């Protein structure tokens with residue numbers, strides 16, 4: 148487990164080094180840029196907690212990707228699953244006034260998980276029953292989810308004054324409150340970490356996780372030994388969707404308290420990067436999500452301090468992924484094999500961590 | 503002179519080559535002999551620049567070669583023909599040769615390529631595939647011939663061939679040997695990698711034997727007796743004792759296939775197959791591939807459901823007591839990217855044994871892995887080694903070990919010794935014989951007549967999904983060959 152993490156860290160260092168060269172060429176001091184970045188991400192208690200808050204949805208969606216990819220189900224739809232989860236949470240939330248807090252929160256979270264599970268499970272069902280490539284179906288379902296959210300906040304769920312394209316706020320009893328206001332630190336990250344440990348145990352210590360990984364690495368052999376491929380496909384996609392859906396409901400319950408159109412800045416896609424950097428290892432995903440959260444968070448401060456566009460952070464993220472992929476080609480051969488319908492090398496090492 | 507000095511190459515925890523010295527002189531055919539996993543292919547890859555050694559160097563006529571560069575090696579005059587051809591499967595053979603240096607550089611003139619190839623091929627006595635044939639659809643032997651053609655077009659000083667005869671048809675062998683002898687006469691070096699003793703003795707001028715990554719005999723004479731060579735290659739040799747092979751059986755029926763039918767797209771693949779397996783014997787099913795064997799195995803593994811008839815277990819046999827070893831170990835039998843112990847758990851019966859509720863008992867499964875490694879002589883660093891790290895023979899030992907660990911009443915084995923060397927074949931056969939001797943029932947489905955004649959009590963022939971029992975008088979390779987060709991069905 149250590150070796151992949153070292154590799155990821157090395158990729159990050161290399162990306163930073165390459166970026167530094169570009170910055171020097173532009174006449175900006177890399178030291179100043181990265182200092183500002185670090186200052187913005189960790190420079191104060193408030194900055195640090197906001198990094199955690201930004202990392203939280205990436206933990207959930209990263210886990211969603213890891214679970215699906217471990218089964219060689221290429222779920223590109225975490226963003227849509229997140230949105231559907233958020234919609235259900237946001238729809239039920241306003242009706243929970245007066246309920247005891249633990250129950251109200253549980254209902255909101257379960258609704259989110261359920262929404263994501265339905266959205267992911269649908270793609271799984273299409274794959275299992277009709278052999279629809281899940282890459283295509285999940286991308287399409289993302290579009291459907293985005294438009295559904297838009298319709299909801301302009302239509303049935305629109306807030307009472309009808310002035311803003313946003314939904315009625317969820318009841319106070321369903322809020323995941325801030326522990327140390329004004330910092331926005333909340334229970335979400337703790338739930339994420341617990342789920343990461345849970346996913347790790349699930350993947351490497353349970354019979355379901357074993358079946359899932361066996362299917363991911365050799366579908367034919369898995370079928371030969373009687374693994375229920377179709378049902379596994381549906382269950383894995385539903386589980387993956389549920390994790391992504393939780394990202395949406397945690398975000399609604401803790402931060403936004405309501406729905407609006409641009410709820411997700413693309414966490415479901417960024418999660419693919421997070422999961423790849425973490426080599427699909429659930430514990431590694433917490434670390435990778437934290438790193439990405441820090442980069443996001445620091446980028447604002449960096450712009451203010453040294454006038455470098457926050458887009459630089461996306462460049463760094465992109466480079467980390469590219470560098471990792473460049474030194475880990477089997478990922479491509481497996482993904483490419485799936486997309487192109489061609490058979491990759493039969494013994495390509497798996498894109499997956501070892502427990 | 504080609505020389506490799508003190509070559510060491512590690513793959514993770516496996517030491518594939520351990521300080522290997524190897525020498526071959528101009529104008530000789532030098533056999534590199536060793537069982538599967540001995541390190542032959544790795545040594546070839548090091549010499550041909552395809553693999554970088556951890557230490558050691560390769561020289562050709564005293565000049566050191568740049569390690570890890572196939573182009574450099576080729577320029578220096580070393581060409582390799584790989585065991586599994588390195589070609590573009592979805593392109594035609596002409597396109598492959600064009601990419602391999604045929605025709606004029608930078609021109610896409612397939613007709614020129616074909617003409618050039620035809621000239622070279624007729625000169626060498628090799629047959630080419632029909633025009634524009636896509637490689638994917640051609641046999642392995644045709645692909646290997648193309649690789650050979652490509653290699654020879656470079657006029658190499660050194661030609662290394664990795665187990666070429668395992669894919670050549672017997673009828674092609676004589677021409678092939680002639681070709682090698684011509685190369686030798688031209689003063690080139692031919693390194694012939696093989697695990698077949700007889701071949702090395704017949705064709706080579708000198709033999710170097712590798713065992714477990716070390717040279718155990720350097721440049722010895724091909725007159726060395728076969729028995730001695732086997733000893734060198736295998737360490738100790740222990741094929742199953744002919745007397746121990748149970749024939750006749752206990753007569754206790756354990757599994758009955760009753761008028762089994764499998765119809766697909768209106769074609770009957772399995773056509774009224776009736777067969778009774780009883781404990782204490784190995785029942786053979788001989789056949790040319792593609793006559794319904796694979797489907798029969800899948801029916802028995804319950805991956806498919808029959809269109810008619812039934813598979814009945816005797817009263818005292820449970821479904822979980824049938825262990826199936828499929829023929830394609832890399833695709834059907836194992837998950838190469840999983841560890842050895844995880845591959846054991848692929849078998850549902852074993853997985854059940856190592857789960858409490860939905861939790862896997864990893865420690866116990868690992869312990870079984872360690873036990874199996876010791877008991878079945880699997881060369882693996884630990885139960886945590888990936889199946890991909892094992893050689894073919896060891897992968898098969900793992901499959902057999904898994905089947906045995908289930909403590910089944912019936913074992914269905916399909917072409918399990920295909921591609922294995924002597925030692926692994928002997929081990930696998932011995933395991934089956936011991937199992938039958940202890941009262942188990944074995945159905946051995948195979949296209950290898952020697953294997954079937956040596957091990958089986960009763961012997962059936964399958965052709966176009968129908969089976970027929972053979973009479974004792976029919977059990978000669980010639981008669982069986984005719985029956986397998988479907989003379990009766």
Ligand SMILES: Nc1ncnc2c1ncn2[C@@H]1O[C@H](COP(=O)(O)OP(=O)(O)O)[C@@H](O)[C@H]1O
Nearest residue numbers: 513518537538539540541542543544891892893
């Ligand atoms: N790419 C590889 N990765 C891991 N192990 C390997 C690799 N190639 C070969 N090995 C291991 O090295 C040993 C020697 O293999 P090889 O040279 O292929 O043997 P041979 O050609 O004599 O059958 C075997 O144990 C094999 O499993």
Ligand SMILES: [Mg+2]
Nearest residue numbers: 542543585664
């Ligand atoms: Mg080999």
